[in-house]
Amino acid sequence: MTQTDILSSEQEDLRLLRESARTLFERAGGSDRARKLRDAGGGFDAEMVRELAEAGVFGVAVPEDQGGLGMGLAAGGVIAEEVGRVIAPEPVVLTIGLSLGLLRRLCPAHPKMAQLIGGEISLAVAWQERGPDGALADATCRYADGKLTGGKAWVVGAIGSLGFLVVAEGDDGPVLVLAEADADGLVIDKRAQADGSSLGELSFSGTPAVELASGGAVPTALAEAVADATALAAAELVGLSERAFEITLDYIKTREQFDKPIGSFQVIQHRAVDLNVICEVAQAGVREALAQMDSETDPKVRAPIASRAKARAVTAAKRITRDAIQLHGAVGYTDEFDIGLYLNRALVLSAWLGDDAYHRRIWFEAREAEGAAQ
């Protein structure tokens, strides 16, 4: 096969993957499904998780010799975009990027790997901590004699997960441990999010947990998994932005004021064009970033690429969802219209794993460091 053949056959794989994910979500009810789940209390649908697993979703980025499809982050991004389009609440980016991202790097033979890939379980990942001023702080959570003490904050998927992959400080350096969701001495405080989901604030007091890995490999794998998840969250925002734009475009074509569609006013037309351009730029940037991350192995290079993706996607999604509300007028401010669901989901995805300002800073610092090294 020539280089072009390989390329186009890869593209073909991704296209098929996109089609099957889209069909699956559309058949299940598209964004209506997300609304129903939110109204039912903000969880996700375990049956949907199993169906996604059957389609190979969770194992896309896991190498074939570890039981996955070995299609890389680019394929993960395709799925994340489809998740974003229908604002599906299932833990897709969490599982592909964080939980499997950690396990496949630290303990690929662990039986939880197969269960995650098979959609039988989901695991939340807990590593950040909140300081006294409420902001992010240095980690102090300890693991000793098989027990966890301390706290973790901003845990996505804390509700509905079988357990927590916790990064803590052990006697001989960092460890990755697994605590069951119903373990003794574990208190989960739920913080309601704009999209109906919740973030967990965990507190451990002598909570039993099993050690999975230890040593310097833990923070390295964590940074890698966080970079993966960051780039995938960017892809999810791209899908979300695209769909929010489509909904808005349909609306301005049909809503009439002053005896014509509002889309006939030039100011609205220009605004729509701007949003479209923003959307296309974000899609191109994020897809390229994911592909680059697949061909790079150096974590120092991969991290700023992920930051580039998230910075772009957050900026785009914020602008698109906010302008979408404006272009809808008052109906855009209602719960009844879907566009509000997209705004709310964008708020949550933007805040998760760092917003655009944060990632621009990271990107710039990495660039400076690279320059200094040369």
Place this chain on the structure above:
Amino acid sequence: MTDWNAISDVEFRKEVRQFFEAEYPEELRHLPHRPKFAEIEHWHRKLHAKGWVAPAWPAEFGGMGLNAAKLLIFYEEQQRWGVNRGRDMGVQMVGPLIIKFGTQEQKDYWLPRILSCEDIWCQGYSEPGAGSDLANLRTRAEIDGDDFVINGQKIWTTMAHDATHIFMLVRTDPDAPKKQQGISFLLAPMNQPGVDVRTITTLSGETEFCEVFFDNARTPRENLVGELNKGWTMAKALLSFERIFIGSPSLAQNALGQLESFARGRGAFDDPVFRDRFAQAALDVEDHAALYARFADQLKRGETLGADVSMLKIWVTECFQRITELMIEAAGPDGGSIGPLQVGNVSVDVLSSFYKARPTTIYGGSNEIQRNILSKAVLGLPG
């Protein structure tokens, strides 16, 4: 009766501040939602007893008779202390209209009831097909004996589910040659079989606005304000007043104060980029206040405001939105969290400020419509 305008601005500010700080219930400060009347009734009684319900109304109608400068101070202090505006559509909108266009009987009857909140008002202008194009409204009112009979639908009626009366624009002459003609301004009671109110949930889960359906609802003929079929011109006269109110710096100033304490508590000012963006927002607010004062002076001199007042609303609402977006940025990983966020001894509800800022560019004439007005009426651009 105190002539508030006779005392110095400094004195006046002190007096207003003291009253709010001493009397306004702590638990109602910076309410994140629009309260129903029952929630703030106690406070309203105090304000009423003090004679401070209607700061802008002339003293002869029970207002404070404040000039523009004093009014600005009053609102600033109100915002600074997080004093809720209360159910003020009567005071802010229908009262001034009755004062300007109402008969003596209408003034005598309605104004005291607005002040006491015996009547609580909502604004029934918009309809499903009449948003920006308000003149497209279709709700009909026909004369039947001593009454008007009303049929049709209003929408986005803020707090209609907690109102006793609605002031509305209705079509009284469907055959008028232009849409703007044949519209009248009517007052109607809500509590009657022909009026059906359904709340609409907002994207933040609040029930602030409603749909109101009229099915042979009735209101006495004496509840017509001004002349029959002349409602449009009257409503427009009210608009320029509404625009300076909606263009006042208060919402943005208040949000800026919240942003500052939140960002400081969270250490966001350690970041020079954030500092710059905060400074930008702060100066946007400050310079807007200067522009606002220019318009306020015009009012003070007794001049009527021109179409250029629209620039106040454009600037301040967009600035308000940017400030709340900065709050989200300062919140970092909490940026998607609903409810108050604690920082030190202050708590700031970041998302509720963000949500509150979104529709300010939509209601009161959307910012696109304001720009259309400025480009034609002020810049004289063709089209």
